[in-house]
Amino acid sequence: MSALADGPTLSADVDRQLEGLPQADLAVTVPTYNNAATVPVVVDAIRAGLEKHFAGMTTVLINADAGSSDATAERLADSGLPLVRAHHESPAAQLAAVPFHGVPGRGAALRLAVGVARRLGARALVVLEADVTSISGEWLERLARPVLEQGADLVLPLHARQRYDGTITNLVLAPLVGALYGRRLHQPLAGARALSTRVLERLAADPRWPAPGRSMTDLWIEGTAIAEGFAVHEARLGRWRVESETRTADLPTMVAQTLGGVFTVMDGYEDLWLQAAGGAPVPVEGPPAPASDEPARIDVERMVGAFGRGLRDLGTIWEHVLAPETLGDVLSLETDDVERFRFPDDLWAHVVYDFALGHHYNVVYRDHLLRSIVPLYLGRTAAFVLATRRRDAAAVEAALAAVADAFEREKPYLVDRWR
Amino acid sequence: MTRNTARDWYKDAVFYEVHVKAFMDANGDGIGDFAGLTESLDYVQELGVDCLWILPMYPSPLRDDGYDISDFYGIHPSYGTVEDFQKFLDAAHARDLRVIADLVMNHTSDQHPWFQASRSNPASLYGDYYVWNPSDRRFNDARVIFVDTEKSNWTPDPVRREYYWHRFFSHQPDLNYDNPAVRRAMLDVMRFWLDRGLDGFRCDAVPYLVEREGTSCENLPETHAILKEFRAVIDREYGGDRVLLAEANQWPEDVRHYFGDGDEFHMAFHFPLMPRLYLGLRLEDSRPITDIFTHTPPIPPACQWALFLRNHDELTLEMVTNEERAFMYYAYAHERDMKLNLGIRRRLAPLLDGDRRRVELLNCLLLTLPGSPIIYYGDEIGMGDNVYLGDRNGVRTPMQWSRDRNAGFSSAEHGQLYLPVITDPVYGYEAVNVAAQTRQPSSLLNTMRRLLATRRTSSVFGRGGIEFLRPRNSKVLAYLRRFERETLLIVANLSAAPQPVEVDLAAFAGVTPIEMLGGTVFPTIRTAPYFLSLGPHGFYWFRLERPGDGDEPFGIERTAI
Numbered sequence: 010m011s012a013l014a015d016g017p018t019l020s021a022d023v024d025r026q027l028e029g030l031p032q033a034d035l036a037v038t039v040p041t042y043n044n045a046a047t048v049p050v051v052v053d054a055i056r057a058g059l060e061k062h063f064a065g066m067t068t069v070l071i072n073a074d075a076g077s078s079d080a081t082a083e084r085l086a087d088s089g090l091p092l093v094r095a096h097h098e099s100p101a102a103q104l105a106a107v108p109f110h111g112v113p114g115r116g117a118a119l120r121l122a123v124g125v126a127r128r129l130g131a132r133a134l135v136v137l138e139a140d141v142t143s144i145s146g147e148w149l150e151r152l153a154r155p156v157l158e159q160g161a162d163l164v165l166p167l168h169a170r171q172r173y174d175g176t177i178t179n180l181v182l183a184p185l186v187g188a189l190y191g192r193r194l195h196q197p198l199a200g201a202r203a204l205s206t207r208v209l210e211r212l213a214a215d216p217r218w219p220a221p222g223r224s225m226t227d228l229w230i231e232g233t234a235i236a237e238g239f240a241v242h243e244a245r246l247g248r249w250r251v252e253s254e255t256r257t258a259d260l261p262t263m264v265a266q267t268l269g270g271v272f273t274v275m276d277g278y279e280d281l282w283l284q285a286a287g288g289a290p291v292p293v294e295g296p297p298a299p300a301s302d303e304p305a306r307i308d309v310e311r312m313v314g315a316f317g318r319g320l321r322d323l324g325t326i327w328e329h330v331l332a333p334e335t336l337g338d339v340l341s342l343e344t345d346d347v348e349r350f351r352f353p354d355d356l357w358a359h360v361v362y363d364f365a366l367g368h369h370y371n372v373v374y375r376d377h378l379l380r381s382i383v384p385l386y387l388g389r390t391a392a393f394v395l396a397t398r399r400r401d402a403a404a405v406e407a408a409l410a411a412v413a414d415a416f417e418r419e420k421p422y423l424v425d426r427w428r
Numbered sequence: 429m430t431r432n433t434a435r436d437w438y439k440d441a442v443f444y445e446v447h448v449k450a451f452m453d454a455n456g457d458g459i460g461d462f463a464g465l466t467e468s469l470d471y472v473q474e475l476g477v478d479c480l481w482i483l484p485m486y487p488s489p490l491r492d493d494g495y496d497i498s499d500f501y502g503i504h505p506s507y508g509t510v511e512d513f514q515k516f517l518d519a520a521h522a523r524d525l526r527v528i529a530d531l532v533m534n535h536t537s538d539q540h541p542w543f544q545a546s547r548s549n550p551a552s553l554y555g556d557y558y559v560w561n562p563s564d565r566r567f568n569d570a571r572v573i574f575v576d577t578e579k580s581n582w583t584p585d586p587v588r589r590e591y592y593w594h595r596f597f598s599h600q601p602d603l604n605y606d607n608p609a610v611r612r613a614m615l616d617v618m619r620f621w622l623d624r625g626l627d628g629f630r631c632d633a634v635p636y637l638v639e640r641e642g643t644s645c646e647n648l649p650e651t652h653a654i655l656k657e658f659r660a661v662i663d664r665e666y667g668g669d670r671v672l673l674a675e676a677n678q679w680p681e682d683v684r685h686y687f688g689d690g691d692e693f694h695m696a697f698h699f700p701l702m703p704r705l706y707l708g709l710r711l712e713d714s715r716p717i718t719d720i721f722t723h724t725p726p727i728p729p730a731c732q733w734a735l736f737l738r739n740h741d742e743l744t745l746e747m748v749t750n751e752e753r754a755f756m757y758y759a760y761a762h763e764r765d766m767k768l769n770l771g772i773r774r775r776l777a778p779l780l781d782g783d784r785r786r787v788e789l790l791n792c793l794l795l796t797l798p799g800s801p802i803i804y805y806g807d808e809i810g811m812g813d814n815v816y817l818g819d820r821n822g823v824r825t826p827m828q829w830s831r832d833r834n835a836g837f838s839s840a841e842h843g844q845l846y847l848p849v850i851t852d853p854v855y856g857y858e859a860v861n862v863a864a865q866t867r868q869p870s871s872l873l874n875t876m877r878r879l880l881a882t883r884r885t886s887s888v889f890g891r892g893g894i895e896f897l898r899p900r901n902s903k904v905l906a907y908l909r910r911f912e913r914e915t916l917l918i919v920a921n922l923s924a925a926p927q928p929v930e931v932d933l934a935a936f937a938g939v940t941p942i943e944m945l946g947g948t949v950f951p952t953i954r955t956a957p958y959f960l961s962l963g964p965h966g967f968y969w970f971r972l973e974r975p976g977d978g979d980e981p982f983g984i985e986r987t988a989i
Contacts, residue, residue, distance in 0.1 A: 105952060109989050170987070171987070173984060173987075175987060175988065176984050176988055177988045198989065258985050258986055259973070260982070260984075260985050260988060263988055263989055264988075267989065306983045307983040307984055308981060308982055311981050312984075315981075315982070390982075390984060
């Protein structure tokens with residue numbers, strides 16, 4: 010392991026704040042951007058979790074802020090916890106259109122927190138989201154305990170969600186990331202997580218941190234941890250309710266940001282995924298929490314309609330992106346009778362892989378490419394809803410597992426064409 | 429296109445006004461007919477409109493282009509039969525098009541059997557069907573409407589030796605709505621057509637149903653009571669999705685009463701707006717347009733204004749001031765033959781000197797101001813007129829389908845046509861026709877199709893409120909349309925020269941405007957005034973999308989990650 014001095018350089022202001030602080034057993038970081046309204050809820054949960062589960066430990070709260078113009082900083086200071094406050098640079102584009110995770114320059118925030126936690130000698134760094142108001146004190150325990158006591162190095166959250174929540178995650182992100190890294194992660198881009206000292210050491214020394222705004226830092230961390238054999242776990246947390254004024258809810262933007270993030274990691278860090286195979290599950294900690302069973306009001310007909318319009322309007326882009334046989338299969342999907350609409354898993358895996366290859370080879374202006382997958386995603390999502398809406402939770406799990414299987418099975422198709 | 433099954437479908441609809449006689453002649457007799465109209469429905473559907481409005485189709489001596497009905501239960505023999513009408517109606521419905529028809533409630537032709545019976549036998553059942561008086565000195569406060577042809581509202585009848593009352597031509601005696609039998613008879617007429625599936629009526633000349641001494645005999649409470657009674661019966665018997673559209677050429681405050689509390693007419697024409705669109709364009713000033721909206725009262729939620737640029741009548745100038753009227757004559761009717769009554773008898777394109785940019789601009793306003801637009805047949809291809817044909821015939825010439833003989837309208841001999849086709853070098857059928865414009869991507873027809881298709885993408889156009897932004901440059905008209913969570917911004921340059929404009933959009937800081945016709949994303953709005961430049965008569969339709977404010981058409985958006 011590298012010496013301390015090799016870690017990321019912290020600003021003079023942060024250095025000054027660290028001078029007066031003792032070493033900390035547990036560091037908790039909350040990246041923020043204009044979250045004054047929700048920060049008090051999060052801080053209360055942190056305090057409750059620390060008091061209940063980690064009473065004897067020295068702890069520190071690290072706030073990495075993207076340039077809030079509201080009272081976020083004051084609300085955090087109200088917590089009374091030892092606090093390190095730092096600002097980080099955010100790419101202008103992400104300030105103009107805040108990404109789906111709510112923090113412009115989240116990668117820079119993570120890097121800052123890693124640097125501070127390591128300087129304070131923390132045994133675990135827990136990352137929490139500033140606008141997730143369903144948080145409870147238990148979350149802190151569920152994330153940190155496996156690191157502190159069970160030898161876990163990276164603990165990712167597994168939120169209880171309604172069956173049709175997170176369709177981008179369930180139908181695209183998780184199967185794709187799982188096949189790439191050879192590990193099934195349920196929610197690779199959920200924002201909460203915990204990191205061990207070993208991982209902190211490893212990352213702090215790494216010169217390959219993604220440049221801010223370019224790549225999905227969370228995915229890079231996960232890929233690095235898996236590739237180097239660190240112990241990755243998942244912790245069951247409760248429901249995931251976001252109250253945010255800034256997170257985008259524009260579907261094409263979310264699809265473009267998440268898929269674009271994965272594709273960029275694929276481009277920049279081939280060593281993390283080209284050789285990986287299989288799809289082993291990771292250990293899951295904590296008792297299952299009941300998911301919300303609010304009835305979803307999903308307009309399947311409209312989704313199939315959007316898919317049909319995509320067939321009509323985006324054919325010229327898809328011709329450049331999709332392999333001829335993939336395009337042929339997509340064109341022959343029957344949309345006339347919505348109830349009978351289907352979108353096979355293998356075809357879906359080929360579609361996503363063709364888009365990854367199109368992005369890699371830059372066959373079409375990348376923003377157009379990423380947005381043009383939206384009707385295909387809507388079609389696949391509609392097919393998933395149609396196939397499961399009258400069935401039980403186990404059937405939904407089985408359907409999602411089948412998608413993951415398909416991505417893993419078809420991964421050679423991607424690898425063969427990548428070079 | 430899918431059928432809008434909402435009961436208030438008319439709020440989203442675009443109407444297409446058509447003469448049966450003028451659209452397509454299937455039997456080669458020189459007069460358009462229902463069989464021809466049926467054949468042409470693909471064209472109407474592809475244009476992207478939702479509802480046809482059929483001008484009077486009933487048997488008639490045609491002394492007022494069919495507004496003089498001699499049999500409410502038939503189809504004029506030149507146009508076909510009731511069976512032909514039924515086939516047409518069914519074919520339209522099969523294409524998700526609705527159909528409303530003109531109905532003249534106020535009067536009949538003097539050839540109608542009711543009038544013949546009334547004049548020859550005052551003691552008969554029909555003796556009291558019309559308004560009779562021994563002298564012409566009653567209801568003296570009522571104005572004469574057709575001032576160019578009629579001197580009085582009373583005409584002596586040589587048979588009955590009494591005077592009969594008529595608000596329009598003397599061959600159109602007014603029905604006596606104080607007689608309950610007349611009201612029952614008119615309801616039966618309406619039932620006859622609604623039973624066949626007709627989607628509603630455009631009710632002609634509704635302000636004049638009842639007469640009272642010492643009044644103008646227009647807009648009387650008794651008239652409204654009768655109209656409400658009709659509406660209640662139709663709603664009760666036909667499930668509430670048949671529409672009644674009032675023709676009441678009155679100021680908006682007076683027209684407002686025809687909506688009642690949402691229990692009279694569903695729709696009414698906004699007459700005063702139309703001349704002010706032309707006025708605003710000619711003066712290069714948005715104020716005539718914004719002003720008329722400050723004089724437009726709110727209407728009940730289920731009601732809707734009907735907007736139009738031109739129709740089968742003269743461009744009516746009754747609803748402008750004398751000064752405005754003089755300017756309009758100066759600007760749009762430089763030849764004497766172009767004027768008629770208090771209006772201008774010309775079609776849209778020639779009114780605007782055939783200037784494509786102005787034609788598109790006025791259509792932009794028609795499609796984006798609050799209300800349901802009505803397109804007059806032929807104006808979507810920029811057809812011309814022939815002011816020398818007399819009365820309003822100049823704007824009722826055959827539809828120009830192609831450069832074939834008779835513009836592809838009819839296989840009859842030239843001389844057989846009910847009116848000659850337009851043949852002048854600018855607007856003649858060889859230059860202006862559907863076939864040529866269908867092939868030409870940039871044609872007016874294809875532009876209209878694009879505008880209509882874009883309008884169809886948002887229910888804000890038909891259902892949203894309006895808010896004028898009043899930029900300092902008054903040559904530019906800018907307004908917001910809002911409905912539920914969606915906001916549109918329309919900006920239009922009334923000037924023939926390029927114009928810069930700064931629009932105060934501070935309330936939308938952080939929002940990204942997306943131009944709807946091209947899909948172009950414009951710079952994000954800041955608190956500073958939003959700067960735009962517009963080409964001559966140019967316009968923008970923006971959708972204002974707040975980050976995270978997209979509507980959720982699929983139901984998965986909020987939680988998609």
